[in-house]
Amino acid sequence: MKGTVVICCFLSLLLQATAEEEEVEDFISTLRDRSHIDETLRLATEEKSGDYAAAIDRLRKIYHSSIKPMEQAYKYNELRQHEISDGEITSKPMVLFLGPWSVGKSSMINYLLGMQDSPYQLYTGAEPTTSEFTVITHGEKIRSVEGIVMAADSSRSFSPLEKFGQNFLEKLVGIEMPHKLLERVTFVDTPGIIENRKQQERGYPFNDVCQWFIDRADLIFVVFDPTKLDVGLELEMLFRQLKGRESQIRIILNKADNLATQDLMRVYGALFWSLAPLINVTEPPRVYVSSFWPYDYAADTSRDLFKREEISLLEDLNQVIENRMENKIAFIRQHGIRVRIHSLLVDRYVQTFKEKMSYFSDPELVFKEIVDDPDKFYIFKSILAKTNISKFDLPNRDAYRDFFGVNPVTNFKPLTAQCSYMGGCLLDKIEKAITNELPALLSSINSGKQPGLTSCEATGCGEKPKNRYRKN
Structure with a gap:
């Protein structure tokens, strides 16, 4: 009698295990086909990692040599709180x-x-x-x-x-x-x-x-x-x-x-x-x-x-x-434009402060008047008049009240003093990166040229352009 009970229990467990196994197989069969994911994302194709690494290395060098020095000189990170x-x-x-x-x-x-x-x-x-x-x-x-x-x-x-x-x-x-x-x-x-x-x-x-x-x-x-x-x-x-x-x-x-x-x-x-x-x-x-x-x-x-x-x-x-490389270059260039605008504005604040200061002036009162009403001294309008800057790219005026509240204006040098015999001027370097080097790197990627080329090698800027409207 006991043997019969054991056999029945064994058969019951076997049937239950078989049923569960069939349920698992049915469950697995309902998994969706994933082949379109690999095909659409091209996961089976190999990338040219060498070209990408060379472009990234070139981009890093441009940033460190042309944009970051200006960033540090005028403490841009304390304005935007975005350090790259x-x-x-x-x-x-x-x-x-x-x-x-x-x-x-x-x-x-x-x-x-x-x-x-x-x-x-x-x-x-x-x-x-x-x-x-x-x-x-x-x-x-x-x-x-x-x-x-x-x-x-x-x-x-x-x-x-x-x-x-x-x-x-x-x-x-x-x-x-x-x-x-x-x-x-x-x-x-x-x-x-x-x-x-x-x-x-x-x-x-x-x-x-x-x-x-x-x-x-x-x-x-x-x-x-x-x-x-x-x-x-x-x-x-x-x-x-x-x-x-x-x-x-x-x-x-x-x-x-x-x-x-x-x-x-x-x-x-x-x-x-x-x-x-x-x-x-x-x-x-x-x-x-x-x-x-x-x-x-x-x-x-x-x-x-x-x-x-x-x-x-x-x-x-x-x-x-x-498009990750193109987006990365565009992002660094946009960041460079913002750093350039910030440095030009700080330079204009510094120049205006020096112009308004006299021997008997109170420095704090003079600069407070400039910061509270920058339009009175044409701080922002002068930047738009002298450089190719869109008014939509200008930062908020109130942000500079907080910025100079932490960083006294006397801590900054004018742009004309940010030059050296060997390194050149910071403003010239960042403008060259924005107008020549980063666009050249972008065009070299799109055209399949070597990313390590300099801007003149990539664009042929060694030849002086001819003015067809000028009489010879």
């Missing part, structure tokens, strides 16, 4: 994921990297799960890196994050793993926006940290799902921080296969209605509608539409990867 390190110049394009909680940001990263069911997959769930800023980068082996280590390593581009305090560094996590996509791009997953949470409850300046990543992101995915379309104060603040970065923003309506086609159309319209007051641009940002996770779409949904939308998103991502 070597790690930022050599860093890969950054893709930033923002949005409310549990909309599928982490699942989307798991899907793109194929990390589902692996020990290092990002944790996902219906409740708010991501409480850290997670940076996923390339590495020789899979490992996690603490935020304190990331900030202490000068070779990385995250050392400036130390200014947000130790509480934030405890909420910063890095994951390194060998992956072809991570050789070309870095992903950043962020904590979800929770409207009923006060900022001080996070223990660190959440909006300031988001702004730091927004300023350095090459592509920004703002993710929503059909159940979280309401806009609160924290989301409104986020879109205010995204102002001026509309070209980098891509809005994603995730989990679209949870709805019937008619309901999806209504949700799509509701999303635009919610975001319209927050995005005041002529052309609305691109909205992708799909379900970005590794499992197959739900039955009786617009599968072909979702697949095409996913491929369009991947093409957008690939374009950022392909």
